[in-house]
Amino acid sequence: MTAKTSAKPATSARNSATSAQTFTDEERAALQERAQELKKSKRGPQPSASADADGEAAVLAKIAEMEEGDRVLAERLHVLMMQHAPTLSPRLWYGMPAYARHGKVMCFFQSARKFKTRYATLGFSDQAALDDGNVWPTTFALKALTPEDEVTITAMIRRALS
Template sequence: MRERARELKAATRRGSGAQADAEGEVLAKIAEMAEADGALAERIHALVRAAAPGLAPRLWYGMSAYADKGEVVCFLQSAQKFESRYATLGFGDQAHLDDGAMWPTAFAPGSWEAEVWRREGHP
């Protein structure tokens, strides 16, 4: 919660039109991550920026996140930060994943090795 309060204060000081600052903050947070989480976060960042350039990178509760009109669409929870077995790629309500009576809102990507990344058609 303290990180979220700092994020809100920083956003207020920046004002509108500070996309580059927010992306820099996300990249700095990714650089602080443990090696495995950081490598995963870098690839997710590249994928989101390429596939959905309209989403704005931002920090959300200390996590890298991507938002549409200020509402978080997806985010990455670091395994190290949350002392869990794996990092989690989660989706907010703005993702509109609704499909039937039940649908996943989070995934635990185990690893995203360069070979898999290239096989899926990414640089």
């Protein structure tokens, strides 16, 4: 006769890890900013030119709030985006400057200060066509922007749009 064992429900490692962790103050603030962005977007349809102008004004205001090092990077990236990706619409995404196509974020700038990291980042979402084989980078650390770096970023922006 075989012994019958009682089966225990499987708990995933993710569930147990998640229950033991909490969001940082910075992550909670980003989530609250995203909730506000979603509230604003549900207030009804707006003409696209007006929405683009509002989005750009919000991005520029957010950039103006940044500390000098991050602000300089974000301002330069904004200029590059507007020059080389005029089809993208500036908007805020989790309180970060972002650029979207058809309402979907394609790339974003995260200041170093936002999550208390040692460098800012330029990130691309899955909407960006950066695919290169089975593995490719989607987030890039930024500490400064040289003219050579701007050429590299411009090429990434163009590739992302293809």
